[in-house]
Amino acid sequence: xxxxxxxxxATLFFIGVLNKTRAIAGGRKxxxxxxxxxxxxxxxxxxxxxxxxxxxxxxxxPSIYIxxxxxxxxxxxxxxxxxxxxxxxxxxxxxYTLAFGKFFMIISALDTGSPFEGMGANREALYSMLIEPAFxxxxxxxxxxxxHSSFYDIYNHIHYADDFSWVLSVMASFILVQIAxxxxxxxxxxxxxxxxxxxxxxxxxxLDNSGFDLAMILYGTSLKFVMYGxxxxxxxxxxxxxxxxxxxxxxxxxxxxxITAGLLESFRARExxxxxxxxxxxxxxxxxxxxxxxxxxxxxFQTISN
Numbered sequence: 001x002x003x004x005x006x007x008x009x010a011t012l013f014f015i016g017v018l019n020k021t022r023a024i025a026g027g028r029k030x031x032x033x034x035x036x037x038x039x040x041x042x043x044x045x046x047x048x049x050x051x052x053x054x055x056x057x058x059x060x061x062p063s064i065y066i067x068x069x070x071x072x073x074x075x076x077x078x079x080x081x082x083x084x085x086x087x088x089x090x091x092x093x094x095x096y097t098l099a100f101g102k103f104f105m106i107i108s109a110l111d112t113g114s115p116f117e118g119m120g121a122n123r124e125a126l127y128s129m130l131i132e133p134a135f136x137x138x139x140x141x142x143x144x145x146x147x148h149s150s151f152y153d154i155y156n157h158i159h160y161a162d163d164f165s166w167v168l169s170v171m172a173s174f175i176l177v178q179i180a181x182x183x184x185x186x187x188x189x190x191x192x193x194x195x196x197x198x199x200x201x202x203x204x205x206x207l208d209n210s211g212f213d214l215a216m217i218l219y220g221t222s223l224k225f226v227m228y229g230x231x232x233x234x235x236x237x238x239x240x241x242x243x244x245x246x247x248x249x250x251x252x253x254x255x256x257x258x259i260t261a262g263l264l265e266s267f268r269a270r271e272x273x274x275x276x277x278x279x280x281x282x283x284x285x286x287x288x289x290x291x292x293x294x295x296x297x298x299x300x301f302q303t304i305s306n
Contacts, residue, residue, distance in 0.1 A: 003078040004070075006247065007230060010254045011222040012037065014229070017255060021262025036222070040215045048211030053113045061108030062213040066220040068101025069227065076230050077152040079237035079246045086152045091139045094151070095132065098183075098224075102128055105217075109205040120204035123273075127189060127201070130280040131182050137287035138175050142168070145294045155234045164297055169235035171290055177260065178283050180228035184221055187264060188271040188279060229257040 016033035023030020050059060074084040075094045087093075102124065109121040143149045145168065146157040159165055182189050185202030192203050206217050233253040237246050271279055 001084060002081050003076050003083055003230060004073055006078060006250055007073055007223065007226045010226040010229065010251065011219070014226050014254060014258045015222050017258035018225075018262045018265075021259050022266050025263060025266035036218075040218055043210075043215035043218070044212050046211045048213050051112060051208055054108075054111050054208070057104070058108045058111045058208070059213075061104040061111075062209065062216040062220075064104045065101040066216045066223070068097050068104075069220050069223045072097045073223065073227055073230075075151055076227065077155055077234060078230070078250070079234065079241065080156060080239045081243075082152050086150050088149045090150045091143075091154075092136075095135060099128065099132075101220075105205060112208045114208065116200075116204050117207055120201055123190075123201045124185070124205060127182055127276065127280060130277055131179055131283065134175060134280070134284040134287045135179055137284065137291055138172055141287065141291040141294050142172070144291075145298070151234075155237075156239065158235070160238065168290060168294070171286065173232045173235055175283055175286055175290075176228050176232050177257070177264075180225060181261065181264065182280060182283075183228075184224055186261070187268050189276050191265075191270050225258075225261070226254060229254045232257060 013033055015036040016031075019036065020030050020033060072094050075086065075090050075097075077083045077086070106121040106125050109117040109124075139154070142154050142158070146154050148154050148157050158169070160169075181187065185192060185200075190201035190203075192200075202221075206214065209217060230250070233250050236253065237249060241249070
């Protein structure tokens with residue numbers, strides 16, 4: 001339960017810090033830290049408009065999307081504090097819960113009959129499919145490293161007594177940062193601030209959404225960012241820390257993560273569409289390096305060969 005509460009609190013400032021960082025890096029004053037909350041409240045008070053060409057799928061997709069993110073959050077621990085739900089192999093359920101929500105967003109974009117939204121849905125499906133092996137290889141590597149297969153057990157059995165554990169944690173954090181950028185359609189894969197449909201991914205999928213539905217989708221983006229930040233944070237929490245120290249570390253890492261995302265979007269150019277798969281495959285290659293690094297460290301090559 002502590003995980004859910006902390007993530008809800010962090011969403012209040014995460015996007016604000018990210019946008020403020022982008023503005024400062026671009027030499028602008030930028031919006032206030034709470035402007036994104038005001039924008040969502042404004043959308044909540046607006047009427048939701050539905051096209052006559054859409055079906056019930058378009059109407060329920062935003063609710064399923066944000067519900068899938070909330071369900072996935074319930075499987076993430078916070079340091080030594082267990083999540084609401086935990087079982088062996090729960091990271092698989094975590095990944096496909098998120099995929100379930102994304103699937104409904106994809107078919108809701110197709111449901112509008114818009115060629116632009118269909119194009120965005122096609123790209124979203126492709127990049128999600130390509131980034132999936134990187135995530136599973138990463139978590140499977142840590143499952144092999146700790147001999148456990150649930151998020152809670154993996155995080156609580158990573159031994160930080162040696163430098164190798166810290167190296168793994170830093171490399172895993174890098175992969176999760178890039179996965180979060182891809183999953184949210186941010187640079188270098190996509191640019192949420194562009195106004196050209198031909199270069200948009202996630203944003204072009206939600207052109208027909210409005211009102212409360214659009215507010216849920218935007219809030220879901222904030223939740224996903226902070227959710228990945230929680231996965232990163234757990235690599236740097238120790239069971240010897242007090243709960244207040246762990247909470248302080250959590251908010252510090254979330255602020256650093258928001259600033260990092262803002263700087264990445266400020267100083268990194270968007271890749272050409274045909275180059276995006278190469279970028280995503282490079283993340284999978286790093287996950288493979290982590291996998292074989294653990295095999296070498298634990299001297300399991302001989303066991304596999306036998």
